[in-house]
Amino acid sequence: MTSNDPSVGLPTRRKCGAMEVHRRLLTESESYRIARSEIENQTIELESTGAAAARGLARIPVVVHVVAHTQEQNISDAQIQSQIEVLNRDFRAANADMSTVPAVFADLVGDAQLEFFLATADPLGRPSNGITRTSTNVAAFDQGDGVKFVESGGATAWPAERYLNIWVCQLSDGLLGYAQFPGGPVATDGVVITHTGFGTVGTAAAPFDLGRTTTHEIGHYLNLFHIWGDDGTGCRGSDEVDDTPNQAGSNGGIPTFPRVTCNNGPNGDLFMDYMDYTDDAGMVMFTKGQVARMTACLDGARRQLWTERHEPEPGLPRVEAPAGQAPATGTSASAIGQPTVVTSRSGRMDVFVTGADGAVHHKWWDGSGWRPSQDGWESLGRPEPAPRTAWHPGDGEVAAAPSDMSAAT
Numbered sequence: 001m002t003s004n005d006p007s008v009g010l011p012t013r014r015k016c017g018a019m020e021v022h023r024r025l026l027t028e029s030e031s032y033r034i035a036r037s038e039i040e041n042q043t044i045e046l047e048s049t050g051a052a053a054a055r056g057l058a059r060i061p062v063v064v065h066v067v068a069h070t071q072e073q074n075i076s077d078a079q080i081q082s083q084i085e086v087l088n089r090d091f092r093a094a095n096a097d098m099s100t101v102p103a104v105f106a107d108l109v110g111d112a113q114l115e116f117f118l119a120t121a122d123p124l125g126r127p128s129n130g131i132t133r134t135s136t137n138v139a140a141f142d143q144g145d146g147v148k149f150v151e152s153g154g155a156t157a158w159p160a161e162r163y164l165n166i167w168v169c170q171l172s173d174g175l176l177g178y179a180q181f182p183g184g185p186v187a188t189d190g191v192v193i194t195h196t197g198f199g200t201v202g203t204a205a206a207p208f209d210l211g212r213t214t215t216h217e218i219g220h221y222l223n224l225f226h227i228w229g230d231d232g233t234g235c236r237g238s239d240e241v242d243d244t245p246n247q248a249g250s251n252g253g254i255p256t257f258p259r260v261t262c263n264n265g266p267n268g269d270l271f272m273d274y275m276d277y278t279d280d281a282g283m284v285m286f287t288k289g290q291v292a293r294m295t296a297c298l299d300g301a302r303r304q305l306w307t308e309r310h311e312p313e314p315g316l317p318r319v320e321a322p323a324g325q326a327p328a329t330g331t332s333a334s335a336i337g338q339p340t341v342v343t344s345r346s347g348r349m350d351v352f353v354t355g356a357d358g359a360v361h362h363k364w365w366d367g368s369g370w371r372p373s374q375d376g377w378e379s380l381g382r383p384e385p386a387p388r389t390a391w392h393p394g395d396g397e398v399a400a401a402p403s404d405m406s407a408a409t
Protein backbone atom coordinates (compact mmCIF):
# COMPACT_ATOMS: atom_id res chain seq x y z
CA MET A 1 0.00 0.00 0.00
CA THR A 2 1.29 3.44 -0.81
CA SER A 3 -0.16 6.90 -0.45
CA ASN A 4 -0.87 6.75 -4.19
CA ASP A 5 -3.34 3.94 -3.71
CA PRO A 6 -6.63 5.53 -4.82
CA SER A 7 -8.61 3.49 -2.31
CA VAL A 8 -6.91 5.25 0.58
CA GLY A 9 -6.14 8.66 -0.91
CA LEU A 10 -7.01 11.80 1.01
CA PRO A 11 -10.67 12.76 0.66
CA THR A 12 -11.29 15.98 -1.25
CA ARG A 13 -15.07 16.11 -0.85
CA ARG A 14 -17.15 15.11 2.15
CA LYS A 15 -18.62 11.63 1.98
CA CYS A 16 -20.51 10.09 4.91
CA GLY A 17 -21.84 6.55 5.07
CA ALA A 18 -24.46 6.96 7.79
CA MET A 19 -27.51 6.85 5.50
CA GLU A 20 -26.22 3.77 3.67
CA VAL A 21 -25.84 2.03 7.03
CA HIS A 22 -29.32 3.24 8.05
CA ARG A 23 -30.90 1.85 4.87
CA ARG A 24 -28.99 -1.42 5.16
CA LEU A 25 -30.23 -1.93 8.72
CA LEU A 26 -33.79 -0.99 7.74
CA THR A 27 -33.62 -3.64 5.03
CA GLU A 28 -31.95 -6.34 7.11
CA SER A 29 -33.43 -5.96 10.56
CA GLU A 30 -37.04 -5.99 11.70
CA SER A 31 -35.97 -5.06 15.23
CA TYR A 32 -34.23 -1.96 13.83
CA ARG A 33 -37.35 -0.98 11.89
CA ILE A 34 -39.43 -1.30 15.05
CA ALA A 35 -36.87 0.55 17.18
CA ARG A 36 -36.62 3.38 14.66
CA SER A 37 -40.38 3.81 14.63
CA GLU A 38 -40.53 3.87 18.42
CA ILE A 39 -37.65 6.34 18.64
CA GLU A 40 -39.30 8.73 16.18
CA ASN A 41 -42.55 8.60 18.13
CA GLN A 42 -40.69 9.14 21.38
CA THR A 43 -38.79 12.06 19.83
CA ILE A 44 -42.02 13.83 18.88
CA GLU A 45 -43.41 13.23 22.36
CA LEU A 46 -40.31 14.47 24.20
CA GLU A 47 -39.94 17.50 21.95
CA SER A 48 -43.58 18.47 22.47
CA THR A 49 -43.48 18.22 26.26
CA GLY A 50 -40.24 20.16 26.45
CA ALA A 51 -39.30 17.96 29.38
CA ALA A 52 -35.82 17.49 28.06
CA ALA A 53 -35.01 21.17 27.98
CA ALA A 54 -34.26 21.31 31.71
CA ARG A 55 -31.62 18.62 31.53
CA GLY A 56 -28.56 20.86 31.81
CA LEU A 57 -25.09 19.69 30.92
CA ALA A 58 -24.73 15.99 30.08
CA ARG A 59 -21.31 14.35 30.15
CA ILE A 60 -20.68 11.57 27.65
CA PRO A 61 -17.97 8.93 28.27
CA VAL A 62 -16.03 8.15 25.10
CA VAL A 63 -13.78 5.26 24.15
CA VAL A 64 -11.60 5.69 21.06
CA HIS A 65 -10.55 2.46 19.35
CA VAL A 66 -7.51 3.13 17.17
CA VAL A 67 -7.27 0.34 14.56
CA ALA A 68 -4.02 0.79 12.65
CA HIS A 69 -2.46 -0.91 9.63
CA THR A 70 0.58 1.38 9.58
CA GLN A 71 2.50 3.25 12.24
CA GLU A 72 1.11 6.51 10.84
CA GLN A 73 -2.45 5.30 11.39
CA ASN A 74 -1.64 4.56 15.03
CA ILE A 75 -2.52 8.16 15.84
CA SER A 76 -1.21 9.90 18.92
CA ASP A 77 -3.02 10.52 22.17
CA ALA A 78 -2.61 14.23 21.35
CA GLN A 79 -4.57 13.84 18.10
CA ILE A 80 -7.35 12.10 20.03
CA GLN A 81 -7.36 14.81 22.68
CA SER A 82 -7.58 17.48 19.97
CA GLN A 83 -10.79 15.85 18.73
CA ILE A 84 -12.32 15.76 22.20
CA GLU A 85 -11.59 19.48 22.52
CA VAL A 86 -13.34 20.20 19.22
CA LEU A 87 -16.42 18.28 20.36
CA ASN A 88 -16.49 20.21 23.61
CA ARG A 89 -16.58 23.48 21.71
CA ASP A 90 -18.96 22.44 18.92
CA PHE A 91 -21.57 20.84 21.21
CA ARG A 92 -21.55 23.95 23.45
CA ALA A 93 -21.77 26.48 20.58
CA ALA A 94 -18.43 27.72 21.91
CA ASN A 95 -16.43 27.41 18.68
CA ALA A 96 -14.70 30.62 17.59
CA ASP A 97 -15.77 30.25 13.94
CA MET A 98 -19.39 30.55 15.04
CA SER A 99 -18.75 34.21 14.16
CA THR A 100 -19.03 33.30 10.48
CA VAL A 101 -22.75 32.51 10.80
CA PRO A 102 -24.67 35.10 8.74
CA ALA A 103 -26.59 37.52 10.98
CA VAL A 104 -29.93 36.37 9.59
CA PHE A 105 -29.27 32.87 10.98
CA ALA A 106 -27.76 33.89 14.33
CA ASP A 107 -30.97 33.29 16.27
CA LEU A 108 -31.09 29.70 15.09
CA VAL A 109 -27.86 28.68 16.85
CA GLY A 110 -28.36 26.06 19.56
CA ASP A 111 -26.18 24.90 22.45
CA ALA A 112 -26.41 21.11 22.76
CA GLN A 113 -25.20 21.21 26.37
CA LEU A 114 -22.97 18.19 25.85
CA GLU A 115 -19.51 17.50 27.18
CA PHE A 116 -17.37 14.57 26.06
CA PHE A 117 -14.55 12.94 27.99
CA LEU A 118 -12.29 9.93 27.47
CA ALA A 119 -13.51 7.14 29.71
CA THR A 120 -11.55 6.70 32.92
CA ALA A 121 -12.59 3.09 33.47
CA ASP A 122 -12.90 0.12 31.13
CA PRO A 123 -16.00 -2.12 31.09
CA LEU A 124 -14.64 -4.06 34.06
CA GLY A 125 -14.07 -0.92 36.09
CA ARG A 126 -10.32 -0.88 35.72
CA PRO A 127 -8.51 2.43 35.24
CA SER A 128 -8.27 3.34 31.57
CA ASN A 129 -7.29 6.31 29.42
CA GLY A 130 -10.32 5.65 27.20
CA ILE A 131 -8.15 4.61 24.24
CA THR A 132 -7.63 1.11 22.83
CA ARG A 133 -5.03 0.31 20.19
CA THR A 134 -5.25 -2.58 17.76
CA SER A 135 -2.88 -3.59 14.98
CA THR A 136 -4.68 -4.84 11.87
CA ASN A 137 -3.69 -6.42 8.58
CA VAL A 138 -6.65 -4.73 6.90
CA ALA A 139 -5.34 -1.92 4.67
CA ALA A 140 -8.62 0.01 4.65
CA PHE A 141 -12.12 -0.54 6.04
CA ASP A 142 -15.47 0.37 4.53
CA GLN A 143 -18.88 1.08 6.06
CA GLY A 144 -19.55 -2.66 6.44
CA ASP A 145 -18.51 -2.57 10.13
CA GLY A 146 -15.46 -4.82 9.80
CA VAL A 147 -13.55 -2.41 12.03
CA LYS A 148 -15.87 -3.32 14.92
CA PHE A 149 -15.02 -7.02 15.17
CA VAL A 150 -11.82 -8.84 16.04
CA GLU A 151 -12.46 -11.56 13.48
CA SER A 152 -12.46 -9.01 10.68
CA GLY A 153 -9.37 -7.16 11.87
CA GLY A 154 -11.09 -4.63 14.10
CA ALA A 155 -11.69 -3.91 17.77
CA THR A 156 -14.68 -4.92 19.89
CA ALA A 157 -17.12 -2.26 21.07
CA TRP A 158 -17.29 -1.45 24.74
CA PRO A 159 -20.88 -1.72 26.08
CA ALA A 160 -22.70 0.80 23.93
CA GLU A 161 -25.20 1.66 26.63
CA ARG A 162 -22.46 3.24 28.71
CA TYR A 163 -19.84 4.40 26.21
CA LEU A 164 -19.82 6.32 22.95
CA ASN A 165 -17.58 4.05 20.85
CA ILE A 166 -15.45 5.86 18.27
CA TRP A 167 -13.34 3.76 15.91
CA VAL A 168 -10.50 5.54 14.10
CA CYS A 169 -8.94 3.72 11.15
CA GLN A 170 -8.18 4.06 7.45
CA LEU A 171 -11.45 4.18 5.55
CA SER A 172 -11.49 3.42 1.81
CA ASP A 173 -12.68 5.28 -1.26
CA GLY A 174 -12.71 8.74 0.26
CA LEU A 175 -15.18 7.85 2.99
CA LEU A 176 -14.65 10.29 5.87
CA GLY A 177 -16.84 8.57 8.41
CA TYR A 178 -20.13 6.95 9.25
CA ALA A 179 -22.40 6.54 12.24
CA GLN A 180 -25.12 4.22 13.48
CA PHE A 181 -28.38 5.92 14.38
CA PRO A 182 -29.94 5.04 17.76
CA GLY A 183 -31.94 1.81 17.68
CA GLY A 184 -29.33 -0.39 15.99
CA PRO A 185 -27.36 -3.40 17.22
CA VAL A 186 -25.26 -2.69 20.31
CA ALA A 187 -22.22 -4.49 18.90
CA THR A 188 -21.91 -1.95 16.07
CA ASP A 189 -23.19 1.15 17.86
CA GLY A 190 -21.01 4.23 17.59
CA VAL A 191 -19.15 6.19 14.93
CA VAL A 192 -16.20 5.41 12.64
CA ILE A 193 -13.87 8.14 11.41
CA THR A 194 -10.98 7.96 8.96
CA HIS A 195 -7.78 8.96 10.75
CA THR A 196 -7.03 11.86 8.38
CA GLY A 197 -10.40 13.37 9.28
CA PHE A 198 -9.99 12.96 13.02
CA GLY A 199 -8.82 15.73 15.34
CA THR A 200 -6.77 18.76 14.35
CA VAL A 201 -3.15 17.60 14.61
CA GLY A 202 -1.06 14.57 13.60
CA THR A 203 -2.46 12.90 10.47
CA ALA A 204 -5.47 15.22 10.18
CA ALA A 205 -5.40 16.65 6.64
CA ALA A 206 -7.10 19.64 5.01
CA PRO A 207 -9.84 20.37 4.22
CA PHE A 208 -11.07 17.95 6.92
CA ASP A 209 -8.60 18.78 9.68
CA LEU A 210 -10.80 20.73 12.08
CA GLY A 211 -12.50 17.72 13.66
CA ARG A 212 -15.91 18.40 12.11
CA THR A 213 -16.35 14.94 10.63
CA THR A 214 -16.68 13.57 14.16
CA THR A 215 -19.07 16.38 15.12
CA HIS A 216 -21.21 15.52 12.07
CA GLU A 217 -21.18 11.77 12.76
CA ILE A 218 -22.06 12.20 16.43
CA GLY A 219 -24.96 14.31 15.16
CA HIS A 220 -26.22 11.17 13.37
CA TYR A 221 -25.46 9.05 16.44
CA LEU A 222 -27.76 11.42 18.36
CA ASN A 223 -30.46 10.98 15.71
CA LEU A 224 -29.89 13.92 13.35
CA PHE A 225 -30.41 13.45 9.63
CA HIS A 226 -28.62 15.38 6.90
CA ILE A 227 -29.99 18.89 6.64
CA TRP A 228 -31.17 18.48 3.06
CA GLY A 229 -33.42 15.53 3.99
CA ASP A 230 -31.57 12.79 2.09
CA ASP A 231 -33.78 12.84 -0.97
CA GLY A 232 -31.02 13.45 -3.49
CA THR A 233 -31.50 16.98 -4.83
CA GLY A 234 -35.30 17.24 -4.50
CA CYS A 235 -37.15 19.58 -2.18
CA ARG A 236 -39.46 17.02 -0.54
CA GLY A 237 -37.05 15.34 1.87
CA SER A 238 -37.11 16.41 5.52
CA ASP A 239 -34.56 16.23 8.31
CA GLU A 240 -37.48 16.15 10.80
CA VAL A 241 -36.30 19.47 12.24
CA ASP A 242 -38.57 22.51 11.94
CA ASP A 243 -36.12 25.39 12.07
CA THR A 244 -33.75 24.25 9.31
CA PRO A 245 -34.65 25.73 5.90
CA ASN A 246 -35.82 23.34 3.22
CA GLN A 247 -32.81 22.63 1.03
CA ALA A 248 -32.37 20.74 -2.25
CA GLY A 249 -29.17 18.72 -1.97
CA SER A 250 -25.87 18.69 -0.14
CA ASN A 251 -23.43 21.60 -0.30
CA GLY A 252 -19.70 20.96 -0.66
CA GLY A 253 -16.58 23.06 -0.24
CA ILE A 254 -17.40 26.40 1.39
CA PRO A 255 -20.42 28.04 -0.34
CA THR A 256 -20.99 31.77 -0.56
CA PHE A 257 -24.01 33.21 1.29
CA PRO A 258 -26.77 33.24 0.24
CA ARG A 259 -27.23 29.97 -1.59
CA VAL A 260 -30.89 29.73 -2.60
CA THR A 261 -32.57 26.40 -3.44
CA CYS A 262 -36.16 25.11 -3.10
CA ASN A 263 -37.49 28.69 -3.10
CA ASN A 264 -35.86 29.18 0.31
CA GLY A 265 -34.75 32.75 -0.42
CA PRO A 266 -33.75 35.30 0.47
CA ASN A 267 -31.56 33.62 3.09
CA GLY A 268 -31.29 30.24 1.37
CA ASP A 269 -29.62 27.07 2.61
CA LEU A 270 -28.23 26.78 6.11
CA PHE A 271 -25.05 25.42 4.54
CA MET A 272 -22.94 26.29 7.60
CA ASP A 273 -24.76 23.64 9.63
CA TYR A 274 -22.79 20.61 10.86
CA MET A 275 -25.24 18.29 9.12
CA ASP A 276 -24.49 19.58 5.61
CA TYR A 277 -21.52 18.32 3.54
CA THR A 278 -19.20 21.32 3.47
CA ASP A 279 -15.50 21.35 4.31
CA ASP A 280 -14.62 21.45 8.00
CA ALA A 281 -14.09 25.22 7.94
CA GLY A 282 -17.57 25.71 6.47
CA MET A 283 -19.65 23.96 9.16
CA VAL A 284 -19.99 25.76 12.45
CA MET A 285 -23.42 25.30 14.05
CA PHE A 286 -26.36 23.17 15.14
CA THR A 287 -29.81 24.78 15.28
CA LYS A 288 -32.08 24.90 18.32
CA GLY A 289 -34.37 22.42 16.57
CA GLN A 290 -31.49 20.02 16.02
CA VAL A 291 -30.51 20.41 19.67
CA ALA A 292 -34.09 19.56 20.70
CA ARG A 293 -33.94 16.41 18.60
CA MET A 294 -30.57 15.38 20.06
CA THR A 295 -31.85 16.15 23.55
CA ALA A 296 -34.87 13.93 22.97
CA CYS A 297 -32.47 11.15 21.95
CA LEU A 298 -30.44 11.67 25.12
CA ASP A 299 -33.58 11.59 27.23
CA GLY A 300 -34.87 8.56 25.35
CA ALA A 301 -32.85 5.94 23.49
CA ARG A 302 -29.46 7.07 24.80
CA ARG A 303 -30.42 7.99 28.33
CA GLN A 304 -28.17 5.43 30.03
CA LEU A 305 -25.16 6.92 28.31
CA TRP A 306 -24.99 9.92 30.60
CA THR A 307 -27.23 9.08 33.58
CA GLU A 308 -25.64 5.90 34.84
CA ARG A 309 -22.01 6.82 35.12
CA HIS A 310 -20.35 6.44 38.48
CA GLU A 311 -16.91 5.54 39.75
CA PRO A 312 -16.51 2.67 40.03
CA GLU A 313 -18.91 1.99 37.22
CA PRO A 314 -22.14 0.21 38.17
CA GLY A 315 -23.21 -3.09 36.74
CA LEU A 316 -19.72 -4.50 36.60
CA PRO A 317 -18.72 -7.92 37.85
CA ARG A 318 -17.24 -7.37 41.24
CA VAL A 319 -14.04 -9.13 42.14
CA GLU A 320 -15.41 -10.90 45.14
CA ALA A 321 -16.35 -14.43 46.09
CA PRO A 322 -19.32 -15.87 44.23
CA ALA A 323 -22.33 -16.64 46.36
CA GLY A 324 -21.66 -19.45 48.75
CA GLN A 325 -17.91 -19.18 48.51
CA ALA A 326 -16.17 -17.83 51.58
CA PRO A 327 -13.26 -15.58 50.74
CA ALA A 328 -9.92 -17.19 51.53
CA THR A 329 -8.85 -14.15 53.45
CA GLY A 330 -10.44 -11.03 54.75
CA THR A 331 -10.11 -9.31 51.40
CA SER A 332 -12.50 -10.40 48.72
CA ALA A 333 -9.99 -9.67 45.96
CA SER A 334 -7.80 -12.56 47.03
CA ALA A 335 -10.62 -15.00 46.52
CA ILE A 336 -10.72 -14.71 42.79
CA GLY A 337 -8.26 -14.43 39.92
CA GLN A 338 -8.26 -11.91 37.12
CA PRO A 339 -11.50 -11.93 35.12
CA THR A 340 -11.35 -13.18 31.55
CA VAL A 341 -13.72 -11.62 29.06
CA VAL A 342 -15.10 -12.99 25.81
CA THR A 343 -17.20 -10.83 23.56
CA SER A 344 -19.34 -11.94 20.68
CA ARG A 345 -20.74 -10.43 17.53
CA SER A 346 -24.19 -10.16 19.06
CA GLY A 347 -22.91 -7.82 21.74
CA ARG A 348 -22.95 -10.42 24.46
CA MET A 349 -20.01 -10.34 26.87
CA ASP A 350 -19.03 -13.34 28.96
CA VAL A 351 -16.87 -13.00 32.06
CA PHE A 352 -15.06 -15.94 33.64
CA VAL A 353 -13.22 -15.90 36.95
CA THR A 354 -11.62 -18.55 39.11
CA GLY A 355 -12.97 -18.66 42.65
CA ALA A 356 -11.13 -19.44 45.86
CA ASP A 357 -12.48 -22.98 45.55
CA GLY A 358 -10.69 -23.41 42.22
CA ALA A 359 -13.95 -23.54 40.30
CA VAL A 360 -14.63 -21.31 37.34
CA HIS A 361 -17.49 -18.90 37.77
CA HIS A 362 -19.34 -17.21 34.96
CA LYS A 363 -21.60 -14.27 34.36
CA TRP A 364 -22.62 -12.51 31.18
CA TRP A 365 -23.83 -9.20 29.80
CA ASP A 366 -26.79 -9.77 27.47
CA GLY A 367 -27.07 -6.25 26.12
CA SER A 368 -29.32 -4.90 28.85
CA GLY A 369 -28.03 -6.28 32.12
CA TRP A 370 -25.86 -8.78 33.88
CA ARG A 371 -26.98 -12.41 34.13
CA PRO A 372 -27.70 -14.48 36.13
CA SER A 373 -28.00 -11.29 38.20
CA GLN A 374 -26.19 -8.06 38.95
CA ASP A 375 -24.02 -9.63 41.66
CA GLY A 376 -24.57 -13.32 40.97
CA TRP A 377 -22.37 -15.86 39.25
CA GLU A 378 -23.00 -19.35 37.97
CA SER A 379 -20.47 -22.04 38.84
CA LEU A 380 -19.05 -24.08 35.99
CA GLY A 381 -17.28 -26.48 38.38
CA ARG A 382 -13.62 -27.41 38.46
CA PRO A 383 -11.18 -27.89 36.95
CA GLU A 384 -12.31 -25.92 33.95
CA PRO A 385 -9.79 -23.88 32.02
CA ALA A 386 -11.00 -20.36 31.30
CA PRO A 387 -11.53 -19.84 27.59
CA ARG A 388 -8.91 -17.75 25.93
CA THR A 389 -10.24 -14.49 24.76
CA ALA A 390 -10.63 -12.20 21.86
CA TRP A 391 -10.16 -9.27 24.13
CA HIS A 392 -8.44 -8.60 27.42
CA PRO A 393 -9.45 -5.31 28.92
CA GLY A 394 -6.55 -3.32 30.14
CA ASP A 395 -3.72 -5.13 28.42
CA GLY A 396 -3.55 -3.05 25.30
CA GLU A 397 -6.04 -4.93 23.14
CA VAL A 398 -4.61 -7.13 20.43
CA ALA A 399 -0.84 -7.03 20.27
CA ALA A 400 0.25 -3.83 18.60
CA ALA A 401 4.01 -4.00 18.80
CA PRO A 402 5.79 -1.48 16.55
CA SER A 403 7.58 -4.37 14.82
CA ASP A 404 4.23 -5.85 13.83
CA MET A 405 3.07 -2.50 12.56
CA SER A 406 6.05 -1.95 10.29
CA ALA A 407 5.97 -5.51 9.02
CA ALA A 408 2.37 -5.19 7.90
CA THR A 409 1.96 -4.69 4.20
Ligand SMILES: [Zn+2]
Pocket: 016, 017, 018, 019, 216, 217, 220, 226
Ligand atom coordinates in the same frame (compact mmCIF):
# COMPACT_ATOMS: atom_id res chain seq x y z
ZN1 LIG B 1 -23.65 12.29 7.39
